[in-house]
Amino acid sequence: MSSPPDRSALQVPGPSGLTLALTLRDFARGPIPMIEGLQERFGDVSRFRFAGNTMWQFGDPELIEVVMLRKAGDFIKDQITHELDDLVGQGLLTSDGELWRRQRKLAAPTLQRRHIQAYAEAMVRLTRAMIETWGDQADRKFHHDSMELTLRIVVKTLFNLEMEHEIDRIGRAVEDGMDAFHERVHTMWRFIKTYVDPPLQPVHERAVETLDDVLGDLIRERQRDQSPGDDLLLRLIQARDDEGHAMSDRQLRDEAMTIFLAGHETTALAITYALYLLANHPGAQQRVHDELDHRGGALGANAANDLPYLKGVAQEALRLYPPAWIVGREAAVDVKVGPWHVEKGDQVMIPTFVVHRNERFFDDPLRFMPSRWLDGLEKRLPRFAYLPFGGGPRVCIGNHFAMMELVLVLATILERYRVEDLSESVVGLDPSVTLRPKGDVPLRFVRRW
Template sequence: MSSPPDSPGPEVPGPSGLTMAMTLRDFARGPIPMIEGLQARFGDVSRFRFAGSTMWQFGDPQLIEEVMLRKAGEFVKDKITHELDDLVGQGLLTSEGELWRRQRKLAAPTLQRRHIQAYAEAMVRFTRAMTAEWGEQSDRAFHHDSMELTLRIVVKTLFNLEMAHEIDRIGRAIEDGMDAFHERVHTMWRFIKDYVDPPLQPVHNRAVETLDDVIGELIRERQRDQSPGDDLLLRLIQARDDEGHAMSDRQLRDEALTIFLAGHETTALAITYALYLLANHPGAQQRVHDELDLRGGDLGANAANDLPYLKAVAQEALRLYPPAWIVGREALVDVEVGPWRVEKGDQVIIPTFVVHRNERFFEDPLRFAPSRWLDGLEKRLPRFAYFPFGGGPRVCIGNHFAMMELVLVLATILGEYRVEDLSESAVELDPSVTLRPKGEVPLRFVRRA
């Protein structure tokens, strides 16, 4: 099937002329219309020139598997992901090569399934502290609540700190940093940002200052008090390389900030979308309540196994609204992907959001149907038809942590409350690095009888 490296290869579909104008119009409407438009017009493969780069979009699981897994060594993260370097520096998400390999090896044990079981108690405790303020009924701007909750959980479990007074500052600074990032890469500023500073540049600069300040203090606090703990931060502080050197303060800052960024907003989004979907599907919500009532008792690290329907709800929410809605790579060398020759420096878009909604893999793909996961669907699917946590060597290091948190938080809330949707129309999306909702997600929580 694949052509020899020196042959021209098959002709590549992709926009030019009028269809490129359509693609640019879609981009102006937002990145999701753009990736959906490419898939609708050209199918699983398209190639085009955009913002000075050659871009490929691969929507086919076999091709995605080649990029993310089988030929992973021939790719690095894409240019857009590396735009995050300005904010998070060289942490796990953005570093490459030897630095990434060393840091991944160091961090991985703290996030393995066995290790994170100790965090279940904190996940439930912080969720109860949130619902304790809701009383019999509460109307919430829920995505805000959810972001605060997951930030608290990450700070406690991975940094062994309560830091109540700093949570808001960190949360706001990360959001500001993300807004500025969004402006730089997902709006028309992308085409001129190298010549003129975008309007949110000062906001970005202030966010970096705040994060340096707060995270620096947090690290110094843990360096001073190295009492034993299960936290990732202590492990990073105590790590030594082959020559016995500790990690620099800068590297510690980059890793800590990366975990804040990668670990809290993604999970918060998954919780928000799952509750929003349940609020709009009373039958599914009733089934969750029945399962929780039948199970009874306190929930621990095994909640996902004990609650198969709720786990299926989480999987279905991650399918329809994958928080990491797109993955990007850049070719390090000329490389063949299926019959296509991707050249060194080409950018590859892997549109998770589009693949997860493809009717070739999911019957009635836009329907929220958790039960589709109950009869072994995941095993029957091609490996890269459903991949909310990515795959290959750069698979999400927090995937077990996130699934456990998602199920425990949902179970704790829904054990006590029924959820209703207060918005007048369907949630609109505002994708940045993550798949954010546009504005708030207003939800009503009513205590169950």
């Protein structure tokens, strides 16, 4: 005898009729209005059919925990993530199953706290080199600056190279390559299935080829010369699984590309949004300056602990403007998420941007308030109410690296400069693979001493 149908699947709130029309109107305005509209109209759970897919949105931390932790093995990466396959291959960001488990076990130790502390000096030094050119006052298109800075930092830490002669070529290739995939996601927003997969344009194909050439040369050179060093690439080359096997050349390329890109744009975005927020909140900025002025000793790997208010600024910027603004999964099997029956192939959206702005978890959620993090808020929050780096077994392995870099770059800039906002309106958002600003972010830096 067959089991009775799961009636809970028929009771899921979600758009239909007029509310579906409103949801599609929101979608036409952009993905953030859509996910905000779903949360506003239907609460923490919604489901709807569109373009051949069943779409779910889960905004409840308990349900998010089921998807990302307790039943993580029942979900795989979603369709939109696989739009990055042409660029990052089968690295940790896009792979699933046994390949992902093996690669995670090999790669994760390279970014443990004890290894990344050696990179603090380079982060500070490269940031100081950038601001040395600013003089007493500088008007900057700062997102461009932060992208170039984090590129230099990731090249140094991943390859132990300064590569001044290559930085422009690599920078253009990275920018063109990421633009290609932002463009593809804009075209499809492939949390929703479409039937045309736009091909890469020639400029974007050349960008991928350039990055492949550069990474290939660097990997081969490091394989030949394995002299001691602190670079991440050497640790990846020397990593061995339980059977003593190393990564293949292709796996090395894919993991290096994943670290290269994931450690570049996302951190640059966080730095940009943090400075933009401080420029618009002079009281908070003054408190950062006071904390820096009373700090003793040089900036180092423990800056996040030594500068609690500045760390709160970083956490608050990641709350309001999470670079990974949404997390996508696809059900690999039929699975229960709380009382809801999610069928194999259903697309699941975890709207980090919306969860981070939920008044159930954060007082006055739209307000920039770094001090909220100073009294143990993170420990009191539901486990998946704050997830700037994801969560569960697929949490970003570079989270400690990213937080150290974010605090050190902010501290290095703000100990010397005051920042002012030159934009004429609130920064617009351009969500795609990451939460980019719409256009650049014009900021003025005025020397403090």
